[in-house]
C-alpha cells in the first residue's frame with residue numbers, strides 16, 4: 001500500500017476526510033513555498049499538491065495561471081521543485097507530497113527520469129492533467145517501476161472510460177467536480193454525488209474531489225460522498241496578497257496576508273475532521 005493510500009485508510013478509520021491543498025512551487029518564491037508547505041502540514045493538510053509552474057497551463061483558471069507566472073518570473077525551474085521536495089523531507093515534512101505538472105516538462109525531463117527523480121527526492125505521487133489515459137502507458141510503467149502513485153483525473157465527461165482509467169490507478173482517483181478549468185465556483189454541481197458514485201463503483205481506491213471548492217461549507221458537502229477534498233485556487237488566491245507584500249517588502253502586510261492564508265486553510269480542514 002502506498003503512503004498516500006495509507007493516509008486515506010488512517011483517516012477513514014478516524015472518520016475523517018482528507019484535506020488536500022494545492023499550491024504553486026516558487027510562489028511567492030521557493031523559500032516561502034518551503035515555509036507554506038510546512039505550515040500547511042501543521043494546519044492539518046493530509047496530502048499536499050505541489051504545482052510545477054508551466055508557461056501554458058491550459059487547464060488552469062486565472063488564479064493559478066497568475067501564480068504560475070509569478071513563479072516563472074522568479075525563474076522557478078523543474079529542478080527547483082525536486083530540490084524543494086528534498087529540502088522538505090530533510091526538514092521533517094511527513095505528509096505525502098504530489099508533484100503536479102503538465103506533460104511537457106515531464107517529456108523534456110524524460111518520463112523515466114522524472115519518476116526516478118520524484119522517488120529519489122521523496123515525492124509520493126504525480127498528477128499530469130494533460131496526459132490522456134490512452135497515452136499514459138510509459139508514465140504508468142515508470143510510476144510502477146519507481147513506486148510513485150500516478151493519480152488519474154476523471155472528469156464527468158470521462159464516464160465511458162472510468163473503468164479503464166481506474167483499473168490502473170494507484171494512490172487515489174481525482175474526480176474533477178465539473179467541466180472547465182480550475183477556479184472557485186459559487187456552488188458545486190448537483191450531479192457530483194452521482195458522478196462520484198459511478199467512479200466508486202469502478203474502483204476500490206479512495207476518491208478525492210477537486211475543482212471549484214472555495215468554502216468550508218463546500219468541503220463539508222463533499223465529505224458526504226468522497227474520501228478527500230482538493231482545494232487550489234481559493235488557497236492560491238490568498239497567496240497573491242502575500243506575494244504582493246513580499247515584493248513590496250512590507251512586513252506588516254506580509255504578516256497579515258500569511259495569517260489570513262493559514263486561517264483560511266484551517267477553516268477548510270475543520271469540517272473534515274472526525
Ligand SMILES: O=P(O)(O)OC[C@@H](O)[C@@H](O)c1c[nH]c2ccccc12
Nearest residue numbers: 059129182183210211212231232233
Ligand atoms: O483550483 P481549484 O478549482 O480548487 O481546483 C484544484 C486544482 O487547483 C488543482 O488540483 C489543480 C491545479 N491545476 C490543475 C489543472 C488541472 C486539474 C487540477 C488542477
